[in-house]
Structure formats: C-alpha cells, structure tokens
Amino acid sequence: AEERAALKERIRRLLKEREAVLVAHYYVDADLQDLAEETGGCVSDSLEMARFGRDHPAKTLVVAGVRFMGETAKILSPEKTILMPDLDATCSLDLGCPADEFAAFCDQHPDRTVVVYANTSAAVKARADWMVTSSIGLDIVKYLHEQGKKILWAPDRHLGAYIQKQTGADMLLWQGSCLVHDEFKGIELDLLRAEHPGAKVLVHPESPASVVAQADVVGSTTQLINAAQTMDATTFIVATDNGIMHKMRIAAPGKHFIVAPTAGNSATCKSCAHCPWMAMNGLQNLADVLESGKNEIHVDPEIGRQAKRAIDRMLDFAA
Ligand code: 13P
Ligand code: SF4
Numbered sequence: 001a002e003e004r005a006a007l008k009e010r011i012r013r014l015l016k017e018r019e020a021v022l023v024a025h026y027y028v029d030a031d032l033q034d035l036a037e038e039t040g041g042c043v044s045d046s047l048e049m050a051r052f053g054r055d056h057p058a059k060t061l062v063v064a065g066v067r068f069m070g071e072t073a074k075i076l077s078p079e080k081t082i083l084m085p086d087l088d089a090t091c092s093l094d095l096g097c098p099a100d101e102f103a104a105f106c107d108q109h110p111d112r113t114v115v116v117y118a119n120t121s122a123a124v125k126a127r128a129d130w131m132v133t134s135s136i137g138l139d140i141v142k143y144l145h146e147q148g149k150k151i152l153w154a155p156d157r158h159l160g161a162y163i164q165k166q167t168g169a170d171m172l173l174w175q176g177s178c179l180v181h182d183e184f185k186g187i188e189l190d191l192l193r194a195e196h197p198g199a200k201v202l203v204h205p206e207s208p209a210s211v212v213a214q215a216d217v218v219g220s221t222t223q224l225i226n227a228a229q230t231m232d233a234t235t236f237i238v239a240t241d242n243g244i245m246h247k248m249r250i251a252a253p254g255k256h257f258i259v260a261p262t263a264g265n266s267a268t269c270k271s272c273a274h275c276p277w278m279a280m281n282g283l284q285n286l287a288d289v290l291e292s293g294k295n296e297i298h299v300d301p302e303i304g305r306q307a308k309r310a311i312d313r314m315l316d317f318a319a
Pocket of ligand 2: 066090091092093119178179180181206241275276277278
C-alpha cells in the first residue's frame with residue numbers, strides 16, 4: 001500500500017513537472033481514474049476523452065486507455081505529445097478490422113456512407129466519412145438515414161445491429177465484436193433478473209442482442225453511470241466492463257451493482273467482464289512513461305489529416 005501511495009505521489013509530481021494532463025477511461029484501474037480527476041485531467045467515455053484532450057491546453061497528454069484513444073488524441077492535436085502507459089494495449093474491434101481488408105470492403109460498396117466506430121485504427125478512420133462513439137452513434141445514423149443515406153458500418157456487429165434496429169437505416173455490417181461484451185449471456189441474465197425483481201439493467205451496446213433486449217438503459221459508459229445515478233432503483237445489473245463499477249459506486253452511493261453474467265468463470269474466461277488491454281494500464285508503467293517520455297503515439301500525418309475529417313464531423317455534430 002505504501003508503494004502505491006509513493007507511486008501516486010511520483011505521478012502527481014511528474015504530471016506537474018511535464019505540464020502533462022492525464023486522460024483516462026472508466027475501464028482502467030481505479031487508482032488511475034482517481035488520479036486523473038484529482039490532478040485536473042478527466043475520466044470519461046471515448047467521446048469526452050477525445051473532446052477533453054483536444055480542448056486542453058497542455059502540451060502533453062497521457063492517455064490511460066487503449067491505443068485507438070491515444071491515436072484519436074494525436075489525430076485531433078498533432079502538435080501535442082501523446083504518451084500511453086503501454087503501446088500494446090489494443091482492442092479486439094481494432095484487431096478485427098485490418099485497414100486493407102476494410103478498404104477493399106468499402107471499394108465494393110461505393111454507394112454507401114462509411115461510418116466507423118471509434119474503436120478502430122487511424123487508417124480505418126481515414127477511409128471513413130464519419131467516426132462515431134457509442135454515445136452518439138445512434139443519433140448520427142438516424143440523421144444520415146433521414147438524409148436518405150445507405151450506410152456501411154464497421155466494425156462492431158452488435159452495436160451496428162442495435163442502431164439498425166432502432167433507426168431502420170439500411171446498414172451493411174462488418175462482423176467485428178468486443179471480446180469482453182460478447183461474453184454477456186441473455187439466458188443467464190434472464191435468470192439473474194428473476195432473482196432481483198426490482199433491479200434495473202444497464203447495458204453497453206457492444207453486448208449481444210439477447211442482452212440488449214433486456215436493458216432498461218443502453219448507452220456509453222458515461223450514459224450508464226448517469227443512469228445509475230439518476231434512476232430510481234437500489235439494485236442495478238450492469239453489462240459492461242467491471243472497471244466501470246468504481247465510478248458507479250462513487251456516483252450512486254448506497255446503490256447495489258451486480259456484473260451481468262458471462263459464459264465462463266474466471267478460470268476459463270480470460271476476459272470475463274474486464275478488458276485485458278485496459279488492464280495493461282497501471283501506476284508503475286504510467287509513472288515510468290512520465291519519467292522517460294517513452295511510449296509516444298505517432299500517427300502518419302497524411303493518414304491523420306484524413307482521419308480527422310471523420311472525427312471532426314462527429315464532434316461538430318455533438319457540439
Ligand atoms: P465508451 O465510449 O462507451 O466509453 O466505450 C468505449 C469502449 O471501448 C467500450 O468497450
Ligand atoms: Fe475494445 Fe472491448 Fe476492450 Fe472496449 S472493452 S477496448 S471494445 S476490447
């Protein structure tokens with residue numbers, strides 16, 4: 001515990017010395033989330049992380065999350081130095097959508113507006129017309145559908161299917177998935193709900209349709225935390241990465257949170273309700289990158305410029 005306290009103190013000092021700001025996601029270690037907040041950084045969902053990083057005057061951003069979040073920060077602020085605790089922290093959605101295969105898919109469907117999820121590489125974003133996050137994807141596709149556009153969506157098939165169902169838009173879906181959310185099970189959730197009749201169900205839309213169908217609220221991590229805070233219930237079943245529980249408990253003291261059931265138990269299921277890549281962010285590697293300046297995110301400037309158009313469209317729409 002003393003070592004933890006010492007590491008936190010070292011991080012606070014280094015953030016000041018480097019004039020750096022910490023931008024964290026709700027799925028990372030609770031200590032990192034707390035540090036981000038108390039040092040004037042932010043902890044939030046992907047949309048707010050992007051906006052906060054873009055608007056903050058600091059010359060160095062340290063992104064505690066996964067690689068696409070660091071890349072988005074760099075694309076929006078090429079002049080800033082973006083550091084990450086571990087550059088190997090990726091995402092199964094990003095891995096499952098290689099830029100060359102994606103470009104070929106787009107080439108086959110030139111009549112479609114290309115909408116990609118934030119959880120993709122810079123090169124995939126560069127091929128897109130729009131980038132969206134889970135908090136705003138539904139509104140943007142609804143808008144495009146009303147404009148009469150046909151959509152090519154990538155990479156998350158569950159989020160794509162959910163948006164398609166809600167909007168009635170013509171969407172061609174890439175078949176990617178998140179290895180964490182894909183594990184949530186509809187039948188087991190149904191049984192758990194029967195044990196907790198008054199519980200409300202909060203679901204991230206990367207979950208399978210059988211789980212989303214049982215949700216009281218479907219939304220981004222920030223939207224789910226807001227729901228936990230404002231909804232009139234004492235027990236919540238939560239289908240998203242369990243890193244979110246830290247903030248939910250702070251936001252809604254006295255309420256009771258249960259992680260939605262997954263397929264395996266912790267011995268057989270490597271990613272049961274916790275993202276292995278988010279888990280790569282820790283106090284030690286955060287302190288080390290602040291000290292050394294290593295682990296800088298680089299994005300090819302031309303790819304970055306092209307990707308920025310798709311991200312700016314979303315940010316302008318959200319504004
Ligand atoms: P949010 O934008 O909802 O925070 O989601 C990011 C993510 O990676 C979910 O798995
Ligand atoms: Fe990607 Fe899923 Fe991890 Fe989010 S939780 S970063 S979608 S693998």
